[in-house]
Amino acid sequence: MTAIMQLSFDVNGAPVVVEVQARTTLADCLRHTLGLTGTHLGCEHGICGACTVIVDDAAVRSCLMLAVQAEGTRVVTVEGLSGDDSLTPLQAAFRKHHALQCGFCTPGMITTLHALLTDEPFADADRIRDVLSGNICRCTGYIPIIEAALEARIAYQGKREDGRR
Amino acid sequence: MKAPSPMSPNTYVGQPIERVEDLRFLRGRGQYIDDIKRDDQVCAAFVRSAVAHGRVRSIDATAALAMPGVRAVITAADFDGPIPTIPFRRPNPSIGPYAQPVIASDKVRYVGEPVAVVIADTAERAEDAAQEVVLDIEELPAIVGMAPAEANEVLLFEAAGGNVASVFVGTLGDAAAAFAAADRVVRGAFRTQRQTAMPMETRGLLAEWNATTSHLTMFGAAKLPFFNRRAMAAMMNLPEAQVDYIELDVGGGFGARGEFYPEDFLLAFAARRLGCPVKWIEDRREHFLATGHARESACDIEFALRSDGIILGARGTLFSNIGAYVRPNGITPARNMVQFLSGPYRIPNIHFEGRGIVTNKTPAGTYRGPGRYEGCFYCEQMLDLSADKLGLDRLEIRRRNLLTDADMPYRLATISPSDGAAETFCDSGDYRSTFERCIIESGWAEKAQLQGRLIDGRYHGLAIGNFIEGGASGPQENARIDVEADGMVSVYAGSSAIGQGTETVLGQIAADALEIPFERITVLHGSTTYLSEGWGSYGSRGTVMGGSAVIDAAQGLIAKFRGAAAIALDVAEKELHIANGVASAPNGRSVKLAQMAGLSCDGSFKNSKATYTFGAAMAHVAVDPKTGHVAVIDYLAVDDVGRIINPLTLHGQVTGAAVQGLGSVFSEELVYDESGQILVGSLADYLVPLATDYPTIRCVSLENYPSPNNPLGAKGAGEGGIIPVGGVVLSAVTAALQSLGVRPRELPISPPKLWALIQQAAQA
Ligand code: FES
Ligand code: FES
Numbered sequence: 001m002t003a004i005m006q007l008s009f010d011v012n013g014a015p016v017v018v019e020v021q022a023r024t025t026l027a028d029c030l031r032h033t034l035g036l037t038g039t040h041l042g043c044e045h046g047i048c049g050a051c052t053v054i055v056d057d058a059a060v061r062s063c064l065m066l067a068v069q070a071e072g073t074r075v076v077t078v079e080g081l082s083g084d085d086s087l088t089p090l091q092a093a094f095r096k097h098h099a100l101q102c103g104f105c106t107p108g109m110i111t112t113l114h115a116l117l118t119d120e121p122f123a124d125a126d127r128i129r130d131v132l133s134g135n136i137c138r139c140t141g142y143i144p145i146i147e148a149a150l151e152a153r154i155a156y157q158g159k160r161e162d163g164r165r
Numbered sequence: 166m167k168a169p170s171p172m173s174p175n176t177y178v179g180q181p182i183e184r185v186e187d188l189r190f191l192r193g194r195g196q197y198i199d200d201i202k203r204d205d206q207v208c209a210a211f212v213r214s215a216v217a218h219g220r221v222r223s224i225d226a227t228a229a230l231a232m233p234g235v236r237a238v239i240t241a242a243d244f245d246g247p248i249p250t251i252p253f254r255r256p257n258p259s260i261g262p263y264a265q266p267v268i269a270s271d272k273v274r275y276v277g278e279p280v281a282v283v284i285a286d287t288a289e290r291a292e293d294a295a296q297e298v299v300l301d302i303e304e305l306p307a308i309v310g311m312a313p314a315e316a317n318e319v320l321l322f323e324a325a326g327g328n329v330a331s332v333f334v335g336t337l338g339d340a341a342a343a344f345a346a347a348d349r350v351v352r353g354a355f356r357t358q359r360q361t362a363m364p365m366e367t368r369g370l371l372a373e374w375n376a377t378t379s380h381l382t383m384f385g386a387a388k389l390p391f392f393n394r395r396a397m398a399a400m401m402n403l404p405e406a407q408v409d410y411i412e413l414d415v416g417g418g419f420g421a422r423g424e425f426y427p428e429d430f431l432l433a434f435a436a437r438r439l440g441c442p443v444k445w446i447e448d449r450r451e452h453f454l455a456t457g458h459a460r461e462s463a464c465d466i467e468f469a470l471r472s473d474g475i476i477l478g479a480r481g482t483l484f485s486n487i488g489a490y491v492r493p494n495g496i497t498p499a500r501n502m503v504q505f506l507s508g509p510y511r512i513p514n515i516h517f518e519g520r521g522i523v524t525n526k527t528p529a530g531t532y533r534g535p536g537r538y539e540g541c542f543y544c545e546q547m548l549d550l551s552a553d554k555l556g557l558d559r560l561e562i563r564r565r566n567l568l569t570d571a572d573m574p575y576r577l578a579t580i581s582p583s584d585g586a587a588e589t590f591c592d593s594g595d596y597r598s599t600f601e602r603c604i605i606e607s608g609w610a611e612k613a614q615l616q617g618r619l620i621d622g623r624y625h626g627l628a629i630g631n632f633i634e635g636g637a638s639g640p641q642e643n644a645r646i647d648v649e650a651d652g653m654v655s656v657y658a659g660s661s662a663i664g665q666g667t668e669t670v671l672g673q674i675a676a677d678a679l680e681i682p683f684e685r686i687t688v689l690h691g692s693t694t695y696l697s698e699g700w701g702s703y704g705s706r707g708t709v710m711g712g713s714a715v716i717d718a719a720q721g722l723i724a725k726f727r728g729a730a731a732i733a734l735d736v737a738e739k740e741l742h743i744a745n746g747v748a749s750a751p752n753g754r755s756v757k758l759a760q761m762a763g764l765s766c767d768g769s770f771k772n773s774k775a776t777y778t779f780g781a782a783m784a785h786v787a788v789d790p791k792t793g794h795v796a797v798i799d800y801l802a803v804d805d806v807g808r809i810i811n812p813l814t815l816h817g818q819v820t821g822a823a824v825q826g827l828g829s830v831f832s833e834e835l836v837y838d839e840s841g842q843i844l845v846g847s848l849a850d851y852l853v854p855l856a857t858d859y860p861t862i863r864c865v866s867l868e869n870y871p872s873p874n875n876p877l878g879a880k881g882a883g884e885g886g887i888i889p890v891g892g893v894v895l896s897a898v899t900a901a902l903q904s905l906g907v908r909p910r911e912l913p914i915s916p917p918k919l920w921a922l923i924q925q926a927a928q929a
Binding site: 021023031032036037038039040041042043044045047048050077078079082087091094095096098100101102103104105106107110125128129130132133135136137138139140141142143144145146 | 183184186187188189190191192193194195196197199200202289363364365366367414415416417418419448449450663664665666813814816817820821822823824825847848849853854855856857859860862
């Protein structure tokens with residue numbers, strides 16, 4: 001149970017080599033081994049979505065994935081989606097619409113929506129609600145989160161026209 | 166009416182200022198309790214009782230102690246002398262025997278009660294070892310329902326002699342005379358289910374002991390750090406000055422988080438014993454067992470009515486299932502139901518008794534709108550029963566009994582035994598104003614034709630309910646403002662943050678009071694290191710009380726600035742003109758507040774009078790009789806908060822609370838079996854609202870009736886959004902199903918329960 005394994009992967013654009021226990025989740029590896037504490041744990045059961053990170057372009061619950069399963073992948077966390085000083089259009093829309101209160105669910109909302117809008121920049125409100133139904137927010141009642149996501153779509157539509165992916 | 170405000174002309178208060186907190190939260194830079202660690206820290210895991218009621222025969226930690234990395238296993242045997250008990254927020258002579266020892270010694274009384282603490286070098290190892298601690302507990306019969314508990318079928322506390330831990334009586338006028346004079350008496354019995362607040366961040370703490378200075382620091386404080394410091398100091402036998410509580414970012418509170426829990430003390434005890442920092446992060450399953458429950462209540466009450474629907478009086482009994490012990494706030498719901506059941510309605514004669522009953526369930530405490538949500542639910546159902554019995558329109562009976570301007574200040578039921586807030590008065594407002602606005606804003610006139618109709622296989626129902634929300638509870642809050650070396654201004658406040666935007670709203674208030682740009686202000690709050698005394702954020706008080714203290718500090722600082730500027734500019738104080746953070750002398754010379762590094766002023770606000778936000782909510786539902794599913798077609802909340810500090814954060818509170826309330830109505834329930842085992846243990850079976858559930862919540866906030874009780878004119882507004890939800894939504898459901906004669910009497914109205922009631926009615 002305590003076997004130590006070596007893991008190489010790419011985190012937020014930089015190659016990383018770490019040693020983890022076989023049983024360590026990707027979430028614990030990111031948070032505790034790499035100090036990327038923006039990824040939060042609300043349930044560790046795969047239900048709340050707070051721990052969502054992007055693995056090879058797909059939104060993934062890092063509490064349900066073992067760190068060793070990330071070998072060779074590209075992982076992006078909320079820190080990797082943030083500029084140093086300014087907010088991204090999605091983050092700015094969250095702030096404008098007051099789509100966060102305690103902020104605990106927020107990193108998972110940002111990563112989930114980033115993955116969705118990158119793939120589907122024209123997602124409508126129903127589609128956004130559907131995808132976000134795997135992310136629990138106890139504070140906001142979701143309405144401002146949906147408004148923020150709808151507003152942020154335009155920034156992703158541009159990217160798609162630039163021929164991304 | 167004008168706000169009694171000393172601030173003129175304000176530029177920030179009232180504006181939708183984007184929150185300063187968001188800049189770190191959105192980039193993953195918040196710092197919550199699990200985000201800090203110490204190099205020499207060890208981790209704790211709790212061994213909890215798996216039986217609901219039993220006698221502890223033995224605890225064998227031999228195997229656990231032999232496991233790698235395990236540093237200690239602490240049990241009751243490690244305490245010399247009596248085991249400390251969890252403090253009460255509202256002490257009262259009857260509840261003493263029902264206090265919870267911080268660790269079980271002879272008896273366990275609920276599943277989840279801490280019996281031992283394992284300390285190891287990592288959390289994983291502590292959790293592994295906790296599973297190897299062997300508990301030998303002789304099972305006793307458990308009691309989970311309030312009726313058998315009240316009948317003392319099994320005693321939880323033999324020495325106390327009964328399971329009713331507290332009785333509150335609320336009285337106003339002469340209830341007996343009112344019932345004697347009534348044209349009609351209506352009686353009703355209703356129930357609300359057991360719930361929990363369920364913040365998205367579980368609890369967690371890091372206890373750090375400094376052996377050189379005998380100083381304890383608790384990281385992860387929330388809600389009321391100063392009260393908890395006082396309690397911890399007494400329990401640890403330390404002077405208060407040797408204990409500090411440090412607030413980090415907090416992932417939601419809603420009443421449950423930040424109360425003093427057994428784990429808090431055990432972590433501090435372990436840190437002192439082992440001489441190194443001890444950290445614990447609750448896991449979600451543990452949260453269901455260990456964090457305070459709430460809301461399980463029942464009533465059996467009567468309204469005395471005149472034939473025109475005027476309520477003459479109300480009486481009866483209210484029951485609250487407080488679980489296995491009286492926790493800090495355990496009796497608050499029973500107390501609040503008694504005082505606030507009448508809510509916004511003129512009920513001149515009242516005699517209610519509220520009983521707090523112990524059972525073998527996780528101890529209860531407060532959840533957003535404690536006792537007020539339940540009381541509002543009961544009152545609204547009684548109004549519907551009364552209207553239906555008298556043949557009156559359900560809106561008309563409400564209109565006839567709502568309090569008006571002329572009633573203010575209006576005395577609510579007086580509570581005994583007294584707890585410092587036994588007497589309270591509604592402060593200001595015409596409660597018909599939000600009701601009538603709600604009728605207009607919701608488009609009631611057009612919607613009303615849908616009432617009770619079956620359209621495309623669903624019955625439509627509409628209702629409007631009314632509520633009041635107590636806020637700004639006393640006795641006091643403190644603040645200090647310092648001018649820093651770089652000319653920036655630091656505002657320290659006793660209010661704590663639980664996600665509601667404290668830094669932003671207090672910053673807005675300070676910026677206006679000092680007439681300086683918002684960007685120049687940093688708000689620091691919630692830690693005991695900032696101020697010598699403070700209170701915190703509970704009962705919708707953080708903004709009003711903290712904000713009023715900030716205004717006092719700002720006024721004091723300006724006065725000091727005047728004095729210092731007079732010396733600097735060599736003119737008389739009265740010749741100075743102070744505006745926008747600059748003191749100007751008649752000779753044209755001036756000095757800025759920003760140049761006054763070191764200038765500092767304390768402020769405080771004392772208050773024995775609560776504020777009462779009031780409002781109305783409209784629900785439009787459609788019930789599918791084939792499945793029992795209820796769709797919320799429209800939900801509108803209209804409230805009057807006296808003065809809006811920040812419409813963004815205010816709407817956030819109202820909308821978020823309304824959606825929480827819909828979870829209360831339809832899906833959230835902490836289910837127990839007869840042996841006292843809790844049957845829900847994850848967010849997959851405790852169903853909080855999801856993004857797809859309630860897309861149609863609207864709110865309108867007004868500021869027509871400022872509170873006369875504080876300089877802002879503001880009223881607490883963190884709980885009002887949830888208070889009317891149970892009452893108004895069930896009213897809408899009963900309106901929808903009136904033709905079937907279906908009237909649910911308890912929450913939640915989950916699809917299977919409602920379907921069963923519809924089936925029963927069809928067969929009858
Ligand atoms: S922490 Fe991973 S889904 Fe909740
Ligand atoms: S902002 Fe608190 S849980 Fe979403």
